[in-house]
Amino acid sequence: MTQEKGLRPTGPQRIADLDTLKYFWDLMSRHFGDMPVDLSLFNFKAKKLTVLPGKERDIPMGQVYEKVLELVKEYYHKGEDILWRPAYSMPDDFPVSMIWLDDFKLDNELGLKPLLYIQTSPGRYQAFFKLTEAVPLKLARDLQRGLARALGDKSAVGYVQHRRMAGLANGKYPDDPLVIMFLGEEGDGILSPEEIIRLSPIPISIARARAGVAVPVSGVGDIPEIGADGITDNDTEGLLERKLVFEPIVNIGKRYKTLYIKPREAFIKRRDDGSIDQSATDMAWLTYISRLALESGWDEGMLAFTLADYLKAFSPELERRKRTDKHTRDYLIRTVLKAIDFVKTTPPKRTDIDDLVDMF
DSSP states (O other), X not given: OOOEEOOOSSSSXXXXXXXXXXXXXXXXXXXXXXXXXXXXXXXXXXXSOEEEEEEEEEEEGGGHHHHHHHHHHHHGGXXXXXXXXXXXXXXXXXXXXXXXXXXXXXXXXXXXXXXXXXXXXXXXXXXXXXXXXXXXXXXXXXXXXXHHHHHSXXXXXXXXXXXXXXXXXXXXXXXXXXXXXXXXOTTOSEEOHHHHHHHOSSXXXXXXXXXXXXXXXXXXXXXXXXXXXXXXXXXXXXXXXXXXXXXXSSOOSOOOOOEEEOOGGGGOOBOTTSOBXXXXXXXXXXXXXXXXXXXXXXXXXXXXXXXXHHHHHHSTTHHHHHOSHHHHHHHHHHHHHHXXXXXXXXXXXXXXXXXXXXXX
């Protein structure tokens, strides 16, 4: 495939393989043509990661390529990465047939090959599967969670989480390597909902989900607007009144109360120079959730696992900030246990009316 170079005023040129880009979106359109898509801009080379979520919204899959070309011409040469997601506006009953996994293991014990997959960075892949039949979005979320726990990143399960596209550079790396595309074998990557349920290590109920009753497996997929890729100060406007669903990542049989929590952006902590202290923000958010959960009777172990899952999914660029998997894991464990211990040893502030109201 030919490569077409974008223009960059200073520094190295960013290469964009527009043939691969078109091939990717042609395939996506052929298989998932009725799905609306949002496009966002991410600047990983700025002093602080900047994000413009939903720069373009509700674009039919078949028209995405042309819209991406417009963004490439206007923003790509300036160092902006263009990421996409299934449209945030889709209601719970919207029919979808796509399942997406991050950090997919090509050589997996189940021997499954996706419909198509792309290499987003060295050794890391995003994979796309197609369902034999379209299902309501709320059921697709549960199916995706189940398949992710068997084959992919267990924390990256948000159905409308941002993802990359083949043919464009990954701006997280100094040399902006190309995102290389691979295809699964003909006939692979098409799974029935029943097959995914058999493969999933967590329970999924098709009957209940199709009947309109949410399945309490994980809250992460139910709060997709605030993704793991970060958010800017300007994007926090209007978020403080939004409530997010908080449920166990795995129900171990203990009784629990579904919580409706404030997003992480409601607990932003700043340093003296005005920059965001991400660690202090993480701690403030987890302490708030821990108090609500423990006072609502949550099992402490179930809470700890769920907090770690949420923190990994929604603390901006956590893996980049901590640099290694070991440091990320240690940070998650340390922060979660510290938040729970703080709540257990510190009486609540009964004057905080908002936190008390959130418990009911």
